Amino acid sequence: MSLYRITGGHRLTGSIKVEGAKNAVLPILAATVLNEGESVIENVPALNDVVTMLEILKSLGCRVKYQDKTVVVDSSNITSNEIPTVLVKQMRSSIVLLGPLLGRTGKVITSYPGGCAIGVRPIDLHLKGLRKLGAKVDMHGQIICKGENLTGTEIQLDYPSVGATENIMLAAVLAKGETIIRNAAKEPEIVDLQGFLNSMGAKVYGAGNHVIRIEGVKKLHSCRYTVMTDRIAAGTYMIAAAITGGEVNLENIVVEHLHSIIDKLRESGCIIRTNCSNLRLIAPERLRAVDLIRTLPYPGFPTDAQPQMMAAMCTAQGTSIFVETIFENRYRHIDELIKLGADIKVDGRIAVIRGVPRLSGALVTAKDLRGGAALVLAGLAAEGVTEVEGVEHIDRGYENLGRKLKNMGADIIMV
Numbered sequence: 001m002s003l004y005r006i007t008g009g010h011r012l013t014g015s016i017k018v019e020g021a022k023n024a025v026l027p028i029l030a031a032t033v034l035n036e037g038e039s040v041i042e043n044v045p046a047l048n049d050v051v052t053m054l055e056i057l058k059s060l061g062c063r064v065k066y067q068d069k070t071v072v073v074d075s076s077n078i079t080s081n082e083i084p085t086v087l088v089k090q091m092r093s094s095i096v097l098l099g100p101l102l103g104r105t106g107k108v109i110t111s112y113p114g115g116c117a118i119g120v121r122p123i124d125l126h127l128k129g130l131r132k133l134g135a136k137v138d139m140h141g142q143i144i145c146k147g148e149n150l151t152g153t154e155i156q157l158d159y160p161s162v163g164a165t166e167n168i169m170l171a172a173v174l175a176k177g178e179t180i181i182r183n184a185a186k187e188p189e190i191v192d193l194q195g196f197l198n199s200m201g202a203k204v205y206g207a208g209n210h211v212i213r214i215e216g217v218k219k220l221h222s223c224r225y226t227v228m229t230d231r232i233a234a235g236t237y238m239i240a241a242a243i244t245g246g247e248v249n250l251e252n253i254v255v256e257h258l259h260s261i262i263d264k265l266r267e268s269g270c271i272i273r274t275n276c277s278n279l280r281l282i283a284p285e286r287l288r289a290v291d292l293i294r295t296l297p298y299p300g301f302p303t304d305a306q307p308q309m310m311a312a313m314c315t316a317q318g319t320s321i322f323v324e325t326i327f328e329n330r331y332r333h334i335d336e337l338i339k340l341g342a343d344i345k346v347d348g349r350i351a352v353i354r355g356v357p358r359l360s361g362a363l364v365t366a367k368d369l370r371g372g373a374a375l376v377l378a379g380l381a382a383e384g385v386t387e388v389e390g391v392e393h394i395d396r397g398y399e400n401l402g403r404k405l406k407n408m409g410a411d412i413i414m415v
């Protein structure tokens with residue numbers, strides 16, 4: 001088991017080239033199953049979740065190469081439609097293979113991904129959508145979806161779930177006729193998935209809006225596509241600089257995706273200058289508390305940046321209020337932040353953070369990906385040595401977080 005050992009108190013300065021987006025690349029890799037040709041995908045981050053997804057693709061019969069941030073998937077031969085349980089358990093987002101495998105082979109067998117650290121995470125909306133497209137779903141121990149002749153239809157989502165929107169889009173690409181998804185998720189990763197699907201000949205329109213329309217096509221073709229940059233990783237690096245009173249230049253980003261985070265960091269006293277693909281943040285010596293952070297679907301404040309922003313507010317001047325509306329169990333970092341000296345009270349989905357002048361290093365445990373990143377950031381600001389256990393959670397979603405922070409002047413080592 002490895003841990004990060006951080007000696008806090010160093011001001012971070014420098015530039016970071018932000019990696020490709022985890023939450024975009026996973027559904028894109030799943031989508032390659034639809035293509036009977038070769039998909040070349042660029043700007044793929046080196047993350048454990050990516051490796052797991054590639055293992056799953058191999059187990060289905062795809063030939064996969066991964067070198068220098070480029071993945072080549074040849075899906076001309078799909079030899080299995082069963083997703084191995086051991087890999088499903090490693091990565092919840094394997095559920096996004098339901099749609100494409102069903103579309104390509106007419107049948108999928110998989111295990112229920114179960115709950116996870118940040119909440120129950122049901123898949124009822126995914127399955128409801130697939131059923132509307134004509135799939136038969138049987139859930140006895142395993143999930144078995146059958147649907148040789150998926151047919152386009154209108155689907156109104158009860159909630160704009162990111163995963164359900166993706167799964168339905170993916171199942172609809174090769175279905176007969178037109179599918180309309182209403183109350184679809186509007187996240188940039190959905191737009192990226194549409195971009196990838198259309199690059200291999202699909203006809204998907206409207207991603208980024210409430211309504212997505214998919215005209216089914218018979219066959220797709222080989223393609224080359226570059227994955228968008230990771231807006232959550234970008235936000236994390238901004239907050240890392242902010243919490244240490246530092247400065248950072250982010251390169252290779254889509255500023256448009258970051259406005260909700262930029263707005264809160266400006267409210268806390270940071271100066272942020274942007275052009276469309278670069279950003280410069282200059283933090284004050286001590287951040288100011290923000291009034292309220294309420295997590296919401298895009299373009300609201302992302303739940304995936306809530307823990308990191310909370311870490312920053314622990315030493316800000318004043319009191320901040322957080323309301324987590326997306327996941328019911330996404331405050332598991334709070335007990336750990338309290339070990340570092342934070343003053344936080346929680347009542348259900350509301351957390352009140354009273355800024356303290358300083359945090360002090362301690363041994364803490366990352367219990368999930370973004371909560372783990374928050375603890376690393378808090379460690380950068382804390383006096384003395386902070387050790388963060390559970391690095392495997394953090395590695396699922398950040399490409400070389402430790403090295404990037406070290407290059408900016410952090411005293412951080414992986415032990």
Ligand code: UD1
Binds near residue numbers: 022093326328
């Ligand atoms: C994706 C992201 C995750 C992010 C989340 C919200 C990936 C791989 N993961 O997760 O990092 O935090 O979006 O931005 O892209 N829900 C249901 N039934 C369903 C599906 C979801 O009730 O069938 C609920 C969930 O429990 C949750 C809410 O909807 O409360 C949002 O979930 P969803 O948007 O589906 O998130 P994910 O796709 O799982």
